[in-house]
Amino acid sequence: MKISAVPYVAFKALRRNRMRTILTALGIVIGVAAVITMVGLGQGASAEVQEQVNRLGQNVVLVFPGARQLGGVSIGGGSANTLTTDDARALREEIPEVIAASPEVRSQTLIVFGNRNYQTRVYGQSHDYLQIRQWAVESGRMYTEEEVERSALVAVVGQTIVEEVFEGADPIGETIRVRGVPLTVIGVLERKGMSLMGSVQDDIVIIPYTTAFQRISGRTHAMVINIQVYDEQSMGIAQEKITDLLRERHRLAPYQENDFTVQTQEDVAQTATETSRIMTLLLASIAGVSLFVGGIGIMNVMLVSVTERTREVGLRLAVGARAPDVLFQFLIEAVVLCLLGGIGGIVLGIISTELIATYAGWPALFSTEAMLVAVGVSAVVGVFFGFYPAWKASRLDPIVALRSE
């Protein structure tokens, strides 16, 4: 058969049944759009995670209490009581590579300013916590080591607090109450945005850990110790030294396991990206199901089409078409149908990703690969689901086909 006539004949046949073509392609459009949207959102999330990890700070080591691990990352979340503020101090003072160490304690609590109440997280940290996090104050100042020593009643607040509690007014010098303890605001933090876990990092109050332990949380042990290491080359040795020192301080015998977990930001990053990769895969496979359903729609319509056009097939065979010509014709028709759906799906996918990204505030990323894959997959769907009907058509006997009603 004349090669250039094949796509032409396919387009003609699809145009003859315009409404049906549109409805059938719609199945593929939705499938492809779903895949693109899901992959777009998933990849956006991955990129965001990566960025967040980078924003976590540089050369950061985290020490969690307890040895519980999941995929290399502690899920203890500070449930065990094995890390003390003295551990933190010792780490900073005895290991030369460690240039900052902040024992962290978190409380989810209400803060009061005048007649306003606001639920937020209050963090107890050392004076060098902002250095570890590569975070800066926008106005005012961070508390000093001396203020930590004497459990000063001071606080540094994030942007969300300024907006929600102070309604945008300058909070410096104002006094907020946390669990009845009056704290003077001395600094406002730069905006930081969302965290790895999707929480707004600016929704935060930071106070000296001494004040937090003694007056606010009622806890005696750190939930995590945030550590900054001098430089990247020292990360490995620093981790070893941290482990050794903590084992020694906790008086662990050689046969005993660590009662803490040391992690670097890379570990955290790896787990986070792995998690979001799995999420992307999961979302994409759910979307893939709708593409599959679209493919079944194609097969159904192609079968109907072959039955309806039995006489046409008979005629084509009579005037010299061979079985492969007929097979190819219907196959290409299914593929063209799927490709049309694929192109429509890309357009719809981009639009829906944009919409979700704007209105739900989720990050999204378009990759050309995802689109090429979507188009490739829809072509494969066309071949896969178009083959049986096309094969059926090519097996027709011209005489029988011509006589059919």
Added chain:
Amino acid sequence: MSLVQLKHITRVYKSGSLAVEALRGIDLEISEGNFVSIMGASGSGKSTLMNILGCLDKPTSGNYNLAGEDVSTFDKNRLAKIRNRMLGFVFQSFHLLPRTSALENVELPLLYNDDNLSWKEIHKRAREALEIVSLGDRTDHNPNELSGGQQQRVAIARALVSKPKILLADEPTGNLDSRTTLEIVELFQRLNQDGLTIIMVTHEPEIARFSNRIITLRDGLMSSDKSIEPLNARQALKNWKDQEKIQLESEVLS
């Protein structure tokens, strides 16, 4: 040597334990330039014979020699090529593709031709074929925009477009009124005068009188084979027109 040579052709249809002997031994020779009518009662095997002549079906036994080649030994693909190159088909129910222009309907056989003609050449040949059947001005019309006679002429143009040796027509006028039938037969006579061999099935004796040979089938066998002096279809059409005119005038007068 004859263009078509059938030697003791039989065709048995088997369906389950039942076997229908549609053709029971046909010996037939048709030479180039003949215009043959095949007649016979319904079920006598006319269509079965046409399918075999048209290489759409194979005989159960016997030999079919077409233009010097024994096509009864050919496989499906070679038969498809023979149909495409040597034969043109015209059917009772036209078999035009719906919602497809006359021109594209006529182009169809050329798409399956191995010469890989250019689109320009394909359009040109299709247009020429439509001009032969006097539809040069209807190339863009879809079948539903054409009368039955015009549709059948498009089908004839499609049969002619690859310049076949034989035109096979199974009751080509079965769906047409007598005036249109006469026009189609007149067209066949013209094509035959230009050298085309035509084999036409009809059950109307008046139509068969326009061909130069009448073969009659009965129960799968040839019961008669007569060469005749054909009536002139053009003359018949002219008479018809005159009569119509007289009738019309008398109606107007009364």
